[in-house]
Amino acid sequence: MQNPLVDMAEWPGLELLDPLTGGHRNPVFLARYRGRSVVVRQSGRPIPTLEWELDLLEHLDSNGVRVPRIVPAADGRRFVGPVLVQEFLPGGPPRTEADWRNVLAVLRDVHALGVGWTQRPGFASARSLLIESVGGDVDLGAMPSDAAALVQAAWLPVLDGALETVVHGDPGGGNVLVAEDGSVGLIDWDEARVDVPAFDLAGPYLELTDLGVRDEAWRDAMVAGLAWEAATCWRAEPVYARRRLAELRTALKSQ
Template sequence: MPLTGGDHIPPCQAIPLRELHRLTQGWPQRPGRRSSTDLLHAETGTRIDLGAMPPESVARCRAAWARLTGRQTCVVHGDPDNPGNVRMTANQVALIDWDESHVDVPGLDLVLPDNAAGPDDGAYDIAAQASAAWEAAICWDDEFAVKRLAEVRAV
């Protein structure tokens, strides 16, 4: 059954995410996609066009992504905190809607509500900043993007 918008995302959701991340280390990037650290030097990729953003917004996003440099990458789902993307039975948790998936740092998938995946405070903060920057850049110029960018601390 799918979770609904008011449902709490359980910590067990982190288990299939961590398994996905473990199994896909070293996978190649999907054609036309970029990781957050690729966007430190690239202007476009995935559904992101940094040229459409004000330069100060790009600088904030890149500062958040720079903190991910050198970390191991794998396939990330890209939208695991959307309850509509989670299907659960008594014995299984599955993710659907893989259109945001790409190769990136696994922490981006683990920024779940109520810190359900359990990274320590430092790792969670780094991933939360990078995730907010990603979401701001991917849907730039709407109210949601502006809200997400406001969550990214200026350098």
Template sequence: MRPAPASPQPAGSRHGRHRPARLTWAGTAGDNEGGGVDEPARGGGWAALAAWTGVELVRALPGGHRNEVMLAERAGRPLVVRRSTRPRAALEWELDLLEHVRDCGVAAPALVPTDDGRRHVDGLLVSEFVPGRYPADVADWRRVAEQLAVLHAATGGWPQRPGFAASGALLDGDRGGDVRLDAAPAPVARLVRSAWLPVQQGPRCVVHGDVGPTNVLVDGSRVTLLDWDEARVDVPWFDYAFLPDEVPTPWPGDRAQLRAAGLAWETATCWQAEPVYARRRLAELHRHRRRTGT
């Protein structure tokens, strides 16, 4: 695994999927398509930071492929500032979710409200700085799997994120969240859907959606999940798709099928947003299927 850097870690770095670990890291309520996409939450830019008296930006944090993330401080206390590009309803869903999962024992960054108590201003959010290091061994990843199980158990029946869709809905539908299967070539869309079919059994719950080495911080026995920007309702198995093979998961089927489903999801969700990365994942999916026969 990449050693913990000396500089502070963001409470929402992006992308977990772009920094593979050495420990055989393999990557990354209903099946409806959610509501329509409303007006974006963004609008005020960094000027909106004035709503948090005394918070000053320090420097950009690594990641931020879809959302800008900055290290900030207030009276010497480190904080993290993120500018979300999600529509307002999708962002509010995320913030409601984080409040709920923290109450249920899932470690996630806590928001710092504005001076007048708002959670965000036009998509700009401030959160607590989270200390820790990236997962380094099987024991760390076992704790990650345990946290994921708590998340999934705590969110059965949770409503779909507005504008998003579960993999099951996308077997027939074309769009949901960042997925745009209608923009992908027909053979790619067919391949992606065929990889999702074997993992459709099981409950529906919230999945984090981007479980990767740089989206997890370990501090003693505490495991914090960062960057919930891609969270949605789906089958829970997607969150385990890229965990090291040495780590047991509740997925009852073939791990090769699970990894294929994860590679297919990353291909689909990044096809337009991160096209170079998506095509690398597509090539990996082809190699994986040839090698494993999935």
């Protein structure tokens, strides 16, 4: 298949196959290149922001975290314009308590490896966004003032005394792959940044709660995660963001 949005001339012989679900903000395709399955992504990020992501993935891969490796263009470049090609990681979404416990363990490895990493260009942590209004996909100034204040208040409990490190940013079921041997892979690092680990743990905590595992200690992270999703999706996915904001109001009223 051909897609007018994606120019694959720098990967001679690459064949686009099918669009992949989950690429809400950027086109993502399954493809075939030199006899293996790969993923083609068109990034909307500025070059320094994309370079930061790829440097991070190389760091994590070299330290044993299962992430997609870059498939360079014929001339060795990691990406050409907005287009990059990565290896296809096999696996399916986590389904059991044991799966999600393994996900948490891998995320904690990521957080340990990311201590001291510089902030992604153009992004900001939640702590910084208590003072600033813009960072990454978050623009608090675009939200109603009461909604922005609610979001910031929901972040406060997880920020108190927490060390900032690299976070994946969106480790939900669609971005987590469990292989047949049980190993966990993390894909789609488009929203990765430096922040407090609670924002990565919120999604797995919610999944475990849905599986019947209860822990009140998780509550602050889950509420902060709701607030982050409302803020980061406010412009790009407004219907979803407003639904998350409504859930946040409900959660805060029940505290």
